[in-house]
Amino acid sequence: VTKPLKIAVAGLGTVGAGTIKLLFDHADMISARCGRNIVCTAVAARNRAKDRGVSMTEQQWFDDPVTMAAQADADVIVELIGGSSGAAKAVCETAIAHGRHVVTANKALLAVHGNDLARLAEDAGVTLAYEASVAGGIPIIKALREGLVGNKISALSGILNGTCNYILTTMRETGRDFSDVLAEAQQLGYAEADPSFDIDGVDAAHKLTILSSLAFGHKLDFAAVKSEGIRHISAEDIRLAGELGYRIKLLGIARSTEHGIEQRVYPCMVPLASPIAQVEGVFNAVEVVGDYVGRSVYEGRGAGAGPTASAVVADLVDIALGRSSPTFGIPATKMKPAVFADPGKHLGAYYVRLMVRDKPGVLADVTAALRDENVSIESVIQRSRAPDGVVPLVMTLHETEEANVTRALARIEELETVTEPPRLIRIEGV
């Protein structure tokens, strides 16, 4: 009989409690699948009295998770504290230094310190596993690193943040404004009290950093992700997107181009008929294009106790069965810094919304600025007249380099008849 795999859990929020519950509920099934038991021997959390919906009388309790990482009777430390530094980082480093495997759901930590942690783990001969860090229960790390291992990946794009997708979906379904829907999402618990990590694209950028390294084999470089959130998306933009045959989604996109790797997060318009347009509410999805496999899509719940626990347990079973891989697909010592593409070289189509005074000559001035920067217009929608004489002027632009559009919009913003900064939304997947 093989010895049980002993785990210690740092952080007993909903995911920590959910993981312990899953291991308890499905103990027999997991034992049959691993050939050994997985038992939780220790936990670390501040509040011992709190009811977490699962019995935790068998475990050794630690107040300090770093002490637990050093001293627990455990083969694996499961880090579910969160945050890109502080206790989470110390727990992982301490666990590795003591020769223990680490399972974490912490995308921020990996995006910022993943190179160093992978190096430490590989030097120590332990596993650093993180399936739960991206797209919740969808086994996208395993799919990229193992399932598609034979492919040169050319691009991946994903709905990586459920909060933003919920807000954008609800805005579309109800016609309401961003701030209104955000407030409701906060009341419902779908958005944090301080929502900026989600709605400004930071969380998606953390996840994209991980996926991009896995796909292309370069060092993780969170600082090189150019990201934009969804605060500026108006009800009008959502409505116009529908009219033009698109849906607005916050996508994380990593792409290999002739100019280098593009690694970006931004809200964009995707064709209604594309699989990713159909992914609504709190669901996540990732589309991957590989040279042999072609396009494949992975969809599921991106967050929550159940899906995240499912991913944590998948990592634990890999460890229990002795299945391991280089952390980010190739050994950390072999990962090189990426050559990133200049964002201005991005080749794409665009949606532009201007707010203009309804005076003769406006359209002539705007189109002249675009022409001068070699940007060609695909369609124009002139909205009905507003009471104050300011009307939206909406254009879609043919595929061109982003730098050209940026220059044209800077000129347009200077026009006396243009009353607000132009709004640009990229069009993807056409």
Place this chain on the structure above:
Amino acid sequence: VTKPLKIAVAGLGTVGAGTIKLLFDHADMISARCGRNIVCTAVAARNRAKDRGVSMTEQQWFDDPVTMAAQADADVIVELIGGSSGAAKAVCETAIAHGRHVVTANKALLAVHGNDLARLAEDAGVTLAYEASVAGGIPIIKALREGLVGNKISALSGILNGTCNYILTTMRETGRDFSDVLAEAQQLGYAEADPSFDIDGVDAAHKLTILSSLAFGHKLDFAAVKSEGIRHISAEDIRLAGELGYRIKLLGIARSTEHGIEQRVYPCMVPLASPIAQVEGVFNAVEVVGDYVGRSVYEGRGAGAGPTASAVVADLVDIALGRSSPTFGIPATKMKPAVFADPGKHLGAYYVRLMVRDKPGVLADVTAALRDENVSIESVIQRSRAPDGVVPLVMTLHETEEANVTRALARIEELETVTEPPRLIRIEGV
């Protein structure tokens, strides 16, 4: 330096040649990801002279694949011959008997002999890997067996046959008849000269047999799959499905119910808004419902040299890295026969199309038969009058046990005013 992993390939059709090409094209990348090279040392095929688009001068040639399985200088035998018995089976058995790992794309072989082969491989301490056998390049075997390992699966359903999906998609897009579209698919190479394995649901049933065992942990039992193909789907059914808000898809469905496991393949109507309805043409998709992860969906190309080679190479990399699992999720010795549900106990909604003489009293007779079997009608569509006085009468039925509907339709078929056997299409995912 770790020694290379040596492989020998039996069967050099498009998939065999594609696999060798992939290993050659991406040798450096694969070596970086495995920490060792994967080299093809031997091949077996009848025709040595044929141009397969890839150089095969380095390999030892065998005319007989079984001899190769016994004698080649190889750690792994890749079986790409196909067929549920004969050479393919002998190759796998011989390889295992000689202590070699086996990678196969052969769903028919596994569906019929998978229990025995898994037992042999596990007794011999070698891997029997088969990612390529189901859904081409989609890593669905890995997702089910590893990614979702912590979940009790309640149901899975999939578009598992690209030929059928291509035919159904084309029928919908063009309004043409089944036989017409099939003939075209044969000309285009999307359907075989003898298409019965695909269009009668046999291929999908093979694949479902494998997925069902992985999901529920029971012995493979191909004979217990109740399957139905797409020959009887008419252009009229496709059109009416659209009118009712559905698309017709051939699905393989495995489900755990209070009466036992349902394991069925049939064409069915799925709501237009469901992810699976959007999967068109030669694409495959599998939806899995687990108790912790919730619903997740996997989509990609289901066949072809590239996607299949991608899956074969994923298995080879697992072997190169020493990653292994029980063949079907739990050890073969622990797999028990499933308790299968009586198909008559299936609880679902239904679409029924009758061809009836346009006489007074028809609807009264039909609805009386349904009432007598406790089947309640959700909607009725009476089509416009036909020249010969025979008109379609279409109904959708509320959720009920299938046996009730079967009995009612048997009575309806006896009616003098009903001119053809009633057509029943199950409605799924409502």
